[in-house]
Amino acid sequence: MARESFMLEQTRIVEILILLADFKVLAAVTLMVAISLYLSFNSKRVYLVDFMCYKAPNTLRVPLSSLIEHVERWGKFDSKTIEFQTKISERSGIGNETYLPTGAHQFPSDPSLSSTIDEVEMVLFTVVQDLFTKHRIDPKSIDIIITNCSLVCPTPSLATMMINKFGFRSNIRSFNLSGMGCSAGILSISLARDLLRVHRNSLALVLSMESVSSNMYHGQVKSMLLANCLFRMGGAAILLSNRKSDRQIAKYELQHLVRTHLGSKDSSYKCVVQEADDEGFTGVSLSRSIPQVAGEALKTNMTTLAALALPYSELIQYGLSVMWKKVWPPAKKRGSYIPDFKKAFDHFCIHAGGRAVIGAIKEFLKLKDRDVEASKMTLYRFGNTSSSSTWYSLSYLEAKGRVRQGDRVWQLAFGSGFKCNSAVWKCISKMKPDNLNVWSDRIDQYPVEVPEVMDH
Secondary structure (H helix, E strand, O other): OHHHHHHHHHHHHHHHHHHOOOOOOHHHHHHHHHHHHHHHHHOOOOEEEEEEEOOOOHHHEOOHHHHHHHHHHOOOOOHHHHHHHHHHHHOOOOOOOOEOOHHHHOOOOOOOHHHHHHHHHHHHHHHHHHHHHHHOOOHHHOOEEEEEOOOOOOOOOHHHHHHHHHOOOOOOEEEEEOOOHHHHHHHHHHHHHHHHHHOOOOEEEEEEEOOOHHHOOOOOOHHHHHHHHHEOOOEEEEEEEOOHHHHHOOOEEEEEEEEEEOOOOHHHHOOEEEEEOOOOOEEEEEOOOHHHHHHHHHHHHHHHHHHHHOOHHHHHHHHHHHHHHHHOHHHHHHOOOOOOHHHOOOEEEEOOOOHHHHHHHHHHHOOOHHHHHHHHHHHHHHOEOHHHHHHHHHHHHHHOOOOOOOOEEEEEEEEOOOEEEEEEEEEOOOOOOOOOOOOOOOHHHOOOOOOOOOOO
16 A cells, blocks of 8 residues: 555656646756655654743733833934834734733843843743643653754753753753744754654654844834834744654644745845844844745745645646746746645644735735634734744634644744745644643634724
8 A cells, every 4th residue: 555655646746747847947846856755755754742832921011002112211212213113013913912021121121141041041941841741741751852043042052951951861962043033943843853754762842932132123224123013022842753652642743844945045145134233233134025035935935845735636727827838928927826725734824924924925825814814813912923933823723723633734934044934734633622722811802803003
């Protein structure tokens, strides 16, 4: 049966290749798909046992009115930049129940290393402890730990901080990723998958977060002020396994993971950059071209993903559209056929980077409001939590009771570089209500209508 299944997959790949009209990339695509098939057929299965998202105490809540008042009283901004941040905050799609760390609440804000470490410990210590307690996990059973935080890279590393706190084994394989942007969460899953393919009977702990404390921008450059308005406190802990015995308790199985990096293009490389302005203030500059660059990265990413996940009907339509453009030049003006990914996936967890990004992806993939509801509500309730945002969206779907056994979930994240990363999960368990879900205390209040200009 296994050989017959593999032969069917080979036949499917041949059919896809026949449909490809761009012969310049035929050899590259053939090799890419062949490698993907080989790895898929020969690799170990990777299970997502469970994950936990962080929710800060209410004392750290930051309504928009408080954020705007803080900006006004900060004493760092002139009237124009105050007006700009107020406008952006009101139109961001972010609500009044997001959180900022203690250092960001102070007057003046505390960007010190001590304040930053306090934030990291508050987030990561909490989610790891909650995850371990829920599943009665002995820290010494963890074989691999991967931490990611783009803008904070202390010595010792965040991974070492976790080892010291929880007493992991001396031979644990530890990795700390920095500078990878908002897509680092899925990138970390990719690294964990590769390690689990090599090391048998292993548990991998992945920790994703971004620090806000040390990265508040104090200058006057508008592209750098955007981060002050969008980013909020958050993080997630994800437990992965390749042990057959864990399939019985796991929530999901990893189906596909596709990574795209457009850093060779200057326009992509420069659209999200940490730099110092002319006055010496350091911040993250967010370019207006992000939606366009994200669209280009998504096209590249989903070309590979389509060959792995789409049904025959969509592959044929896509192939015919490409061929028709070659035969009839006027058809180029209409663009290529965009496959209906709703025929491959039941749920979408798009990175909650901002209203514009979510809207652009929705339009590009021709999704409905319900398809992007989880991402929009994540942005509204928790703000942009960077690399952990897709986990908040998946938590939302679980809390709503929408994820059923057999469903497929597409996690889609974007980050500096510019990167676009996709992870596809198949639900393999009967989901049950979970009081520890980050949305559990108020899920009945959602979804909410998010106005174009929010009152404060």
